[in-house]
Amino acid sequence: MLFVGDDWAEGHHDIEIMDASGRALTKARLPEGVEGIGQLHGLIAERIGPDADPEQVLIGIETDRGPWVAALVAAGYRVFVVNPRQTYRFRERFSPSGAKSDAADAHVLADMVRTDSHQLRPVAGDSELAEAIKLLARAHQSLIWDRQRLVARLRAQLRDFYPAALAAFGEELAATEALDLLGQAPDPDKAMKLSLAKITAALRHAGRRKIDERARKIQDGLRSEQLRLPAAVQQAYATTVRSLVAMTATTAEQIDYLERELTERFHEHPDSAIYLSQPGIGVVLGSRVLGEFGDDPDRYAGPKARKNYAGTSPVTIASGCRSTVNARYVRNTRLIDALMRQAMAALAGSPGARAYYDRQRARGLPHNAALRHVSNRLVGILHGCLATHASYDEATAWGHLHRGVRGLIP
Incomplete structure (x- = not known):
């Protein structure tokens, strides 16, 4: 050796x-x-x-x-x-x-x-396809985070010199029409000259409804009175806004491109149907969870090992007469983010998940802790489905809540 x-x-x-x-x-x-x-x-x-x-x-x-x-x-x-x-x-x-x-x-x-x-x-002995899905899912998620940071910077710039644009677009600053119009009119002077026809065209290109009403609202917002900065300073801000808009738009295009590639690879995987059968999981979340867990059938000895890797299970610290149970904070952040999103979506799509969440809340747990309990249970259900090559079944997964005994799925 x-x-x-x-x-x-x-x-x-x-x-x-x-x-x-x-x-x-x-x-x-x-x-x-x-x-x-x-x-x-x-x-x-x-x-x-x-x-x-x-x-x-x-x-x-x-x-x-x-x-x-x-x-x-x-x-x-x-x-x-x-x-x-x-x-x-x-x-x-x-x-x-x-x-x-x-x-x-x-x-x-x-x-x-x-x-x-x-x-x-x-x-782990993951397949090449699972590794490819993980890489695409991580790149896709990273670009989404990059877009969020770019939009936050864009919002900060507009707040400093062009607050009328924030009022006009509201929470839809990252929308296609908002980026299109800010690219054409990155400062108040250009916005005053922006015609209703151009605003309407941007909304139509973005596939919006109630176009005439929204166009007038945006035009009125962009032309509303506001305090002005000196011309040279305003021009510097406008140049910065134009650059941020271009980077945000390009990032959005690449996110769409990666999502198409990710969707294609995910559907090629033999376990994709099992993942999509889980409550709260679609193609994007399914790709993230599959990629981070991998597809090596021997990687996890049981549901507990998978839960520990996911970071949804608690950590017990016992010494002498004292014992405390804490949440895991050293974990795969990409995986736990996807699993918590799944748990949140499952509350609306799975009666069993909702009942389990309500039970945790009735025990006095705060929202995040109760949601983590739901996520931990869903990881165990996923493990059972993958181990038996079976799709998710609501009655099997949550029947023990009604029978008062532990269900078939751990």
């Missing part, structure tokens, strides 16, 4: 190879890419032999993505993903002073897989 610690950086990897007794056999700094992975294979082959089983090599690394990790998995090595927080705690065994170096971290990672591989999470 060989145990390898891989402390990765953007351009290189610090490697330590250790034997079963904990003795360091070799240390090296390898370049990223084909050259580096080839050198690593050579170092391992020198010490284990070319005919040995690759599963005799255990590798600890602090990431589960990228071509380097994919190459390690493809070679047949047993690769374990180590949380940096675990590495930090384990490092204290070797360095109480807090000293740190990349080579020392490689030693820590090698020793961790030597002594605690049974406690570590191996790299």
